[in-house]
Amino acid sequence: MPTYFVTGTDTDAGKTLVSSALLALARRRGLSTLGLKPVASGSTDTREGLRNADALALQAQSTPDTDYELINPFAFEPAIAPHLAARRANMSLRLDDLEDHTRPMLALERDFTLIEGAGGWRVPLNNHEDLAGLAVRLELPVILVVGLELGCINHARLTAEAITGDGLTLAGWVGNSLDGGFAHDASADDNRLLDDNLTTLARCIHAPCLGMIPxxxxxxxxxxAEQAADWLELPDAD
Structure with a gap:
């Protein structure tokens, strides 16, 4: 069962959009899917409890249907770093707890599973652990989402180096257009600059490009998710 951990160059790089789109693409191909968001900040208090928009988007692309609490076991209301949100809720986040929840979910044996991180690769869980440790413990290949904006080359290179430095495989990367070109109304100069950035990223990131989302x-x-899926390809499970 192919399972990947999805991280980004920063908060709001587009992890959920890319994760949802890849799950949608897998569903088009008749695969069973599962999208997990172990930790989520920025949740809304509802009758059913705290609900996070990113986790709900992953739930919508998970087939067969999966209960929300299984997809997002740790939800916090303030849109701040997870360890700070947990502290405000008088809770603690530990890798042991995240691993205890996630491993049984992987045993569901869906055809295509994604575990979406929170923030960037080094976002803390507590004073001693970060969320990247979950990917390390589960020995998962990683998909990197690059938010295409000023500074993305540096952020992408540093994140890719951190992933491989932690002993994991970078299975691929996706460019997500946040600023400037790659849009119908973009100027020619914007598009040339975007092309130059993409060329540099392709040279510097030693992993396949899985697509560029406008x-x-x-x-x-x-x-x-359905629109973005048209611009992507699934990572090679091998």
Missing amino acids: RLATQNPAAM
Whole structure:
């Protein structure tokens, strides 16, 4: 069962969009899917409890249907770093607890599973552990989402180096357009600059490019996932 950990160059790089789109693409191919968000900040208090928009987007692309609590066991209301959000809730986040929850989920044996991180690769869980440790413990290949904006080359190179430095395989990367070109109304100069950035990223990141997502007109999460899927390819399970 191919399982990947999805991280980003920064907060709001587009991890959820890419994860949802890859899951949507897998569903198109008749595969069973599962998207997990072990830790999520920035959740809304509902009748059912705290609900996070990113986790809900992953739940919508998980087939067969999966209960929310299984997808997102640790949800916090403030949109701040997970370890700070947990502290405000008088809770602690530990890798042992995340691993205890996640390993049984992987035993569900879906055809294609993604575990989405929070923030960037080195986001802390507590004073001694970070969320990247979950990918390390589970020995998962990693998909890197690069938010295409000023500074992304440096962020992407540092993140790729950190992933491989932790002994994991970088299975591929995806460019997600946040600023400037790769849109219908972008100027020629914007698009040339974007092309130059992409060429540099392809040279510096020693992993396959799984696609480039343009700025999308819709804001509906399910529609965005379907549109973005048209620009992506699934990573090679080998």
